[in-house]
Amino acid sequence: MRLWKCLPILTALLATVAITAGPASAQFMLNEIRVDHTGADVDEYVEIKGTAGAALTNHWLVVIGDGAPSGCGNIENAIDLSTYSIQADGYFALRVSGGVPTLTGYDATVAGSFENSDNLTFLLVTGNTGIVGNDVDADNNGAMDFTPWTAIVDEIGLSEGTVPNCVTALDEYLYTAITVGPDGINVPGHVYRCSDTLAWLIGQFNTVGGVDTPGAVNPTCLTPFPTILVERRNICAPLGGQAVTVTDSITAATSATLTYSVNAGAPIMVAMTAAGNLWSAVIPGQSNGSVVTFQVVANNGSGMDTGLSQGYFVGIRTIASLRSPHPVTGVEAFRFYGVRIAGKVTAAQGTFSVINTDFWVQDATGGIRIFKFGLPASSPALGDEVTVAGELDQFNGLLELESSANCGDLDITIDSPGAPPTPTLIGSCQLGEATEGRFVRMEYPFVDTTGNNGPNWVGNRTYKIHDCVSDTVLLFIDVDTNIDGTPITTRQIGITGLSSQFDTVSPFKSGYQIIPRSLADLTYVYTAGTPGTPSGLRARLLPNAPNPFSTTTTIRYDVAGAGEARGPLPVRINLYDVTGRHARTLVNEAKAPGSYELTLDASQLGDSPSGIYFYEMLINGVSVGTRKLLVSR
Numbered sequence: 001m002r003l004w005k006c007l008p009i010l011t012a013l014l015a016t017v018a019i020t021a022g023p024a025s026a027q028f029m030l031n032e033i034r035v036d037h038t039g040a041d042v043d044e045y046v047e048i049k050g051t052a053g054a055a056l057t058n059h060w061l062v063v064i065g066d067g068a069p070s071g072c073g074n075i076e077n078a079i080d081l082s083t084y085s086i087q088a089d090g091y092f093a094l095r096v097s098g099g100v101p102t103l104t105g106y107d108a109t110v111a112g113s114f115e116n117s118d119n120l121t122f123l124l125v126t127g128n129t130g131i132v133g134n135d136v137d138a139d140n141n142g143a144m145d146f147t148p149w150t151a152i153v154d155e156i157g158l159s160e161g162t163v164p165n166c167v168t169a170l171d172e173y174l175y176t177a178i179t180v181g182p183d184g185i186n187v188p189g190h191v192y193r194c195s196d197t198l199a200w201l202i203g204q205f206n207t208v209g210g211v212d213t214p215g216a217v218n219p220t221c222l223t224p225f226p227t228i229l230v231e232r233r234n235i236c237a238p239l240g241g242q243a244v245t246v247t248d249s250i251t252a253a254t255s256a257t258l259t260y261s262v263n264a265g266a267p268i269m270v271a272m273t274a275a276g277n278l279w280s281a282v283i284p285g286q287s288n289g290s291v292v293t294f295q296v297v298a299n300n301g302s303g304m305d306t307g308l309s310q311g312y313f314v315g316i317r318t319i320a321s322l323r324s325p326h327p328v329t330g331v332e333a334f335r336f337y338g339v340r341i342a343g344k345v346t347a348a349q350g351t352f353s354v355i356n357t358d359f360w361v362q363d364a365t366g367g368i369r370i371f372k373f374g375l376p377a378s379s380p381a382l383g384d385e386v387t388v389a390g391e392l393d394q395f396n397g398l399l400e401l402e403s404s405a406n407c408g409d410l411d412i413t414i415d416s417p418g419a420p421p422t423p424t425l426i427g428s429c430q431l432g433e434a435t436e437g438r439f440v441r442m443e444y445p446f447v448d449t450t451g452n453n454g455p456n457w458v459g460n461r462t463y464k465i466h467d468c469v470s471d472t473v474l475l476f477i478d479v480d481t482n483i484d485g486t487p488i489t490t491r492q493i494g495i496t497g498l499s500s501q502f503d504t505v506s507p508f509k510s511g512y513q514i515i516p517r518s519l520a521d522l523t524y525v526y527t528a529g530t531p532g533t534p535s536g537l538r539a540r541l542l543p544n545a546p547n548p549f550s551t552t553t554t555i556r557y558d559v560a561g562a563g564e565a566r567g568p569l570p571v572r573i574n575l576y577d578v579t580g581r582h583a584r585t586l587v588n589e590a591k592a593p594g595s596y597e598l599t600l601d602a603s604q605l606g607d608s609p610s611g612i613y614f615y616e617m618l619i620n621g622v623s624v625g626t627r628k629l630l631v632s633r
Contacts (some may be wrong), residue, residue, distance in 0.1 A: 002296030042099035060128035073137025093214035105215030117592035125149035140166035194221035236338035236407030240288035260294035288315030312338035320365035330507030346439035367437035372403035397508030493521035548630035
């Protein structure tokens, strides 16, 4: 998630601190936990060690964290383990995540997740009757006054090292004296017991699979595996001919190797040199347009650790070429790659945040969001031509260019001022992967504002756009714009904004949003000739009736209006057979705002018209919708 990228380069060295803790029961003990890592948390898990074959009857995993929006001591997870047993290998590894895991070794999976970036208390208990949402510390004094279980079998607290503050619910108490952390300034993403001493150690935050061993023996404390803590390079996205130095902070390593390839060519191995715990190697300069991938492997007598697979593009890259999601997982292939792009600003700095860097850039091929915590040294304005270098990341499905611990700060250059950009006209149902990051315009879709708290827009809320069958296209009102709190004049609205996404679950194919930048990006529809009077009329294609039909059927459709100045619009309705072949053009003329209907005679379709057909309406060349009709004779 975002917070780990803000860690100072060496604070993660605190991960070498071990916490000794003996379990309350020799039969079962908490042995390994992962609560967070970069990207979608598909590998959150808890591992219990015990006697092979022992049943976990009457045992529960209870996790205590904060309440919302305030308070401490709330049960966030209550998982009944009664149907599970310790496996023949002496472990039971339970994955508490969704999506497609990257690790193996799990013995079971339950839906859910653990909270990120916060203090958490993990309890293995018996006889639990508590449920999610129960407050075990109602007076918020750090002591449990409600314990809905018979006994605590084992416990561990994951600490971010902050002073508790139950008012904001950002820094709650830990309800155990046995704690591990912090990992720099963050809660550990991964902790485990050493297999020899049973002391707790902090594992790796970002590299899932480095020292993660669900369902297998953990590393030892006396002869620990090497651990890659922080990886950095001196240039995030080099220009042609610039060499790049890769520096890793590694504990307990006796050797380390950097392997890189250029344009997917043969791998080249370079031995890294050490200065204490810092290991480094140089990748020679490459020509513009090259793609370099690299990975670090650390070794010692006990084992090895593998760093993130990373890379960078040399020179300026087109935005569209950066998008390459995996067909199954949806994870971007170039995530964590350094890249340099150039384009026009479509949403100025300050539009969506006054405390963070948050603006959007578009070139001739596509668009992308630029983000980092904290303000930039210079603030690009709308229309500015800019060059930006940083690291690609994927946040809730949305590809972004960001600062990072690996690459350092964003490099933002304002090349020249420019004219405000022109949005690309799209149909409301066309919002998706193909438009992600672009500056777009929807012509008067119908927005569902039912259930809204009052007659005004609510900030940081999504509204469904109802011209799409799937209803997965959303309008998002950002609380930092001047739209929040203004009246919703009509429900049919022309929308200009950024094509975005907010989808937390792999493969990241839903949650598509259009985000207007200001009230000026919303155009309300009115009846022609009577400005200020809501019309309720929207552009839409209605189902034909009757359907199926044998002789004739009627197709009805609406053409939207937008005030007195709105003139006739080019309307086309095409009919296609089931193979997609164009069968007939039913309408092809300019239409003034209003409601229309046409009659389709089955005899117009030939001697044997039986079967499935589709008809599509386009206004100004943009698809409004498609319907299916069935001819039965």
